[in-house]
Amino acid sequence: MLTRREFLQFVVGGALGAVFSPLPWRIADEMVLFSQRWTYQAPDGEESWTKALCQLCPGGCGLRVRKIDNRVVSVKGDLVNPINQGGLCPLGASSVQLLYGEKRRVRKPLKQENGRWKEIEWDEALDILAQKLREFREKRESYTLACIDGYGRGLMSDLIKRFCQSYGTPNYLKMPSADDASSLAMELMQGHKGHVGFDLENADYILSFGSQLLEGWSVPVRMQRVYANSLKTKAKIVQIEPRLSDTAAKAHELLPIKPGTEAALALGFAHVIIKEGIYNQDFVSNSTHSFDAFKELVLKEYSPKAVANITGVNINDIKRIAKEFAQAKSPLAIWEKGKGNIPCGLYEVMAIHALNALVGNINKKGGVICFNEIAETWWPELNLDTTATESLKMDRIDQVRSKKYSLATSMLHQFAFNLTTEPKYPINALLIFEANPCYAASQPDLFVKAVKKIPFVVVFSTFWTETAQQADLVLPAPFYLETWNGITTPKGWPYPVFGISKPATQNLYDTKHPGDIILTISKKISDNTAQALPWGSFEEILKTVAKKIYDTGEGKLASSQVSALPRDFNTMWEKLSQGVWFNPEVKKVGFQTKTGKFEFLPSKFSALYLSQKASLPHYEAWELEGSLEEYPLTLICYETLMLTGGYIASSPYMMKALPPTLLKKNDLLVEIHPETAAKYKLAEGDKVRLKTPFGEAKVRAHIFEGIMPELIAMPLGLGHSAYDEYLAGKGVNAHRLLGYTEEKISGIATWAMAKANLVKI
Numbered sequence: 001m002l003t004r005r006e007f008l009q010f011v012v013g014g015a016l017g018a019v020f021s022p023l024p025w026r027i028a029d030e031m032v033l034f035s036q037r038w039t040y041q042a043p044d045g046e047e048s049w050t051k052a053l054c055q056l057c058p059g060g061c062g063l064r065v066r067k068i069d070n071r072v073v074s075v076k077g078d079l080v081n082p083i084n085q086g087g088l089c090p091l092g093a094s095s096v097q098l099l100y101g102e103k104r105r106v107r108k109p110l111k112q113e114n115g116r117w118k119e120i121e122w123d124e125a126l127d128i129l130a131q132k133l134r135e136f137r138e139k140r141e142s143y144t145l146a147c148i149d150g151y152g153r154g155l156m157s158d159l160i161k162r163f164c165q166s167y168g169t170p171n172y173l174k175m176p177s178a179d180d181a182s183s184l185a186m187e188l189m190q191g192h193k194g195h196v197g198f199d200l201e202n203a204d205y206i207l208s209f210g211s212q213l214l215e216g217w218s219v220p221v222r223m224q225r226v227y228a229n230s231l232k233t234k235a236k237i238v239q240i241e242p243r244l245s246d247t248a249a250k251a252h253e254l255l256p257i258k259p260g261t262e263a264a265l266a267l268g269f270a271h272v273i274i275k276e277g278i279y280n281q282d283f284v285s286n287s288t289h290s291f292d293a294f295k296e297l298v299l300k301e302y303s304p305k306a307v308a309n310i311t312g313v314n315i316n317d318i319k320r321i322a323k324e325f326a327q328a329k330s331p332l333a334i335w336e337k338g339k340g341n342i343p344c345g346l347y348e349v350m351a352i353h354a355l356n357a358l359v360g361n362i363n364k365k366g367g368v369i370c371f372n373e374i375a376e377t378w379w380p381e382l383n384l385d386t387t388a389t390e391s392l393k394m395d396r397i398d399q400v401r402s403k404k405y406s407l408a409t410s411m412l413h414q415f416a417f418n419l420t421t422e423p424k425y426p427i428n429a430l431l432i433f434e435a436n437p438c439y440a441a442s443q444p445d446l447f448v449k450a451v452k453k454i455p456f457v458v459v460f461s462t463f464w465t466e467t468a469q470q471a472d473l474v475l476p477a478p479f480y481l482e483t484w485n486g487i488t489t490p491k492g493w494p495y496p497v498f499g500i501s502k503p504a505t506q507n508l509y510d511t512k513h514p515g516d517i518i519l520t521i522s523k524k525i526s527d528n529t530a531q532a533l534p535w536g537s538f539e540e541i542l543k544t545v546a547k548k549i550y551d552t553g554e555g556k557l558a559s560s561q562v563s564a565l566p567r568d569f570n571t572m573w574e575k576l577s578q579g580v581w582f583n584p585e586v587k588k589v590g591f592q593t594k595t596g597k598f599e600f601l602p603s604k605f606s607a608l609y610l611s612q613k614a615s616l617p618h619y620e621a622w623e624l625e626g627s628l629e630e631y632p633l634t635l636i637c638y639e640t641l642m643l644t645g646g647y648i649a650s651s652p653y654m655m656k657a658l659p660p661t662l663l664k665k666n667d668l669l670v671e672i673h674p675e676t677a678a679k680y681k682l683a684e685g686d687k688v689r690l691k692t693p694f695g696e697a698k699v700r701a702h703i704f705e706g707i708m709p710e711l712i713a714m715p716l717g718l719g720h721s722a723y724d725e726y727l728a729g730k731g732v733n734a735h736r737l738l739g740y741t742e743e744k745i746s747g748i749a750t751w752a753m754a755k756a757n758l759v760k761i
Contacts, residue, residue: 149174211337
């Protein structure tokens with residue numbers, strides 16, 4: 001007989017397996033075509049195939065694009081590409097629909113005049129932008145420009161940063177994600193500022209602290225292979241999170257945990273490993289620093305009993321999992337909640353990564369892999385003029401680099417808050433690149449309020465987003481199949497990758513690549529910006545990087561087949577535009593800290609005059625707004641494969657595939673445990689008012705045994721007011737209810753949870 005948990009695993013796991021199976025997708029495809037009366041067959045004409053690299057998430061999967069004449073009719077996974085090996089996620093499979101989704105696309109430059117949108121030509125649009133920026137710089141007010149980067153990493157992010165530096169503004173910001181804490185932790189503990197990968201394919205014991213591996217973390221199809229491989233190799237996957245997600249249902253074991261207590265659990269595991277003497281003593285003795293201080297803290301404060309009280313995890317499970325992890329051949333602990341879009345705390349990442357140090361699995365097969373990417377380190381040195389040099393010394397609006405936030409690199413929440421209160425100086429212009437902060441920022445209503453205080457807002461966007469609607473000037477970007485693009489190593493990938501994607505079809509609309517726009521206006525602003533950005537096009541930048549890689553003589557090409565680098569660069573460029581370069585034999589980067597070792601207590605913390613405990617990995621409870629009397633429950637968010645929570649919104653295909661337990665017509669269903677439902681006298685589908693200190697919304701109850709009592713779970717990715725009729729008005733935007741809570745040491749703001757209450761309607 002199936003136990004209740006086994007039944008839930010069967011149901012959820014079976015549904016997930018169906019997602020990656022071609023049959024139900026074919027059925028769903030036909031149903032959507034029929035229900036929306038779209039043309040079933042491709043038009044008559046000449047058939048051709050080309051290759052491309054998907055840009056809809058950081059995965060950069062390889063595609064085979066089928067065309068009839070010049071019309072793209074389908075995309076399939078590229079079997080030769082090492083990233084996805086022929087697989088394709090639902091978002092990538094929606095590429096054709098997003099390409100031809102006319103209502104979602106920005107089709108021509110738009111200027112807002114007296115509350116109305118006016119189509120303008122590109123010459124006028126670029127002249128307006130260049131003239132404004134030139135005026136600010138000539139007045140020595142370069143610092144009053146702010147830029148928000150939605151790319152997050154890669155060549156476009158580096159290009160935007162370089163533009164900001166040469167122009168002279170310190171106010172470069174990016175959309176927050178778990179990368180913020182991850183990058184900072186690696187810099188502090190290992191002195192490493194480059195790429196961090198996880199060799200999941202060769203790990204035999206994976207501890208996942210909330211990473212929803214099968215819902216879009218890293219590369220979705222890669223994670224499916226990892227799970228399938230674990231069945232053959234007997235590798236064990238342990239998922240740690242408060243609800244039975246698709247990832248948890250397919251894992252070998254789920255450890256339900258109180259949200260926000262992951263650091264305590266990691267340190268509880270460390271307590272058992274150290275006390276039992278089952279850590280890698282050779283690695284710890286020779287390759288780590290300040291282990292004794294870490295050992296003293298962990299043994300004193302994080303006993304299994306104490307950790308069980310904090311986390312809700314059973315004492316015996318803490319002991320057992322810790323021993324299994326330490327005694328595995330290639331154990332690996334990974335972090336970043338959800339798809340990696342939900343920020344986590346610095347101490348949480350430090351505590352989890354300390355486990356990898358205890359077992360000595362850093363820069364080893366099946367472990368954490370650190371390396372530098374040519375695609376991120378090739379940029380020539382900047383020579384700044386006096387205007388840029390002096391302007392860059394100005395304080396940032398978000399208070400990054402201040403005494404209070406000396407470790408922070410970007411704080412979008414503080415940027416919005418300070419603009420709406422008493423900023424040190426005004427922001428006269430804001431450039432937003434392929435991001436949607438008016439929807440996806442913590443407290444999006446506050447961000448909208450901040451935007452209204454800026455005289456000149458420019459949005460570079462492929463889609464008609466909530467943020468585009470707030471702009472003064474909207475510059476349409478092409479869809480990735482219409483333009484030159486490049487990919488760098490995907491998040492969590494264990495070796496460097498670089499790929500080129502040339503246009504698979506002509507521009508459907510009057511669009512320009514944001515990289516080309518930056519390069520064009522730089523030549524109109526000043527000699528300094530022109531010299532800093534001398535390239536004629538983004539394609540030229542891609543070619544320059546490719547040449548740098550070619551000159552190393554390292555790595556392989558995956559085009560029509562996997563091969564060594566050709567003898568001449570022109571041949572490589574031709575092959576690279578139909579594939580990717582990759583280097584599994586990349587040189588690993590060792591510890592670059594002051595001591596030359598892995599530091600449990602980072603040397604860089606000495607400048608902050610912290611106590612020893614505050615300098616070590618430890619657990620600090622998130623300080624959530626609201627009283628327990630008014631808000632006795634906890635709201636958490638989660639991510640799913642069928643919903644995208646940021647700039648790239650879910651396609652109509654994906655919306656049609658949402659289960660009725662998540663969305664009923666336009667009503668969002670939130671997950672509630674049966675015990676909690678009984679306490680509030682709720683039945684399946686009942687309408688309730690969900691309240692937090694940040695807002696409230698009308699939702700429906702979904703009674704779900706896969707969530708811990710006293711919790712409410714809602715997905716990210718719904719509640720849009722833009723894009724098209726398939727998305728707008730569906731469900732609730734979780735960011736409006738979650739708000740944020742800030743970690744004091746790092747300034748990182750997370751929206752993983754908030755205090756909440758339910759009122760039956």
